[in-house]
Amino acid sequence: MATRSGAPAMPCAAPYPAAEREAVYRVIRERRDMRHFAGGHVEPAVLERLLRAAHQGPSVGFMQPWRFIRVSDPALRRRLHACVEAERLRTAEVMGDGTAQQADGPAVQGAGRQAEFLRLKLEGLLDAAELIAVALADGREAHVFGRRTMPHMDVASAGCAIENLWLAARAEGLGMGWVSIFDPADVARLLGLPPGAEPLALLCLGPVHDFYPEPMLARERWARRAPLASVVFEGAWGRPAPWLSAEGAGQGAPAACGVESADGDGRRAGPVHPEAGPGGERSDG
Secondary structure: OOOOOOOOOOOOOOOHHHHHHHHHHHHHHHHOEEOOOOOOOOOOOHHHHHHHHHOOOOOOOHHOOOOEOOOOOHHHHHHHHHHHHHHHHHHHHHOOOOEEEEEOOOEEOOOHHHHHHHHOOOOOOOOOOOOEEEEOOOOOHOOOOOOOOOOOOOHHHHHHHHHHHHHHHHHOOOOOEOOOOOOHHHHHOOOEEEOOOOOEEEEEEEEOOOOOOOOOOHOOOOOOOOHHHOOOOOOOOEEEEEOOHHHHOOOOOOOOOOOOOOOOOOOOOOOOOOOOHHHHOOOOO
């Protein structure tokens, strides 16, 4: 077989066997942002496997910006929990009962949903077997490969490492929840981060009684997943992709909850933002 240019085609790499491919897709489908934990513990060998999986994540310019801090001191956990709780209450205040407005920004998505927000369980810091803080390393300004015009690729790279850890945890039968609803300066101080390093996530990790059958915020009717066709375009923004299957095309923009999120974590008004949850927390249930 020849290529379009007429040159002989090179052999292609073989896919995994069907059962192994399905295992990969299954862990992606069944990964959940967990808030409810069953205590217990995580064996050191398992924890090392999970962190090794995270460390094998891709990073722009191979900068590997992630740093992981295991928080085993109960007193430190409680102080970190207090940071999260303080920000939870501040976020609720900003949401208010009407069209909330930040002092230096546009109207806040979720305004008028204060009571609903306060009812949600957003974290399991005091319940999970393990708490792992993820920070961006100091000295990142030295990495310009792929970051000269897009400096935020350090955050994107660390996100890939966290997703690796998340998927590996699900495969091990462990739940994980990403909490980022906190004041970064407070968390940086508590964790003793050097100047230039930034906290990105508090990861609750450990055994769970069961995994949510769907994202928790979808189950709580805070949001629901957007149809694939609303986030996949062909050639230009907003241009439909005709090759999507009928299932992928869905029924257009989501209704009912009036939400726009792609992973069970959006709000009722505003543009699609598939990553940020209430108050800035990346949380998909």
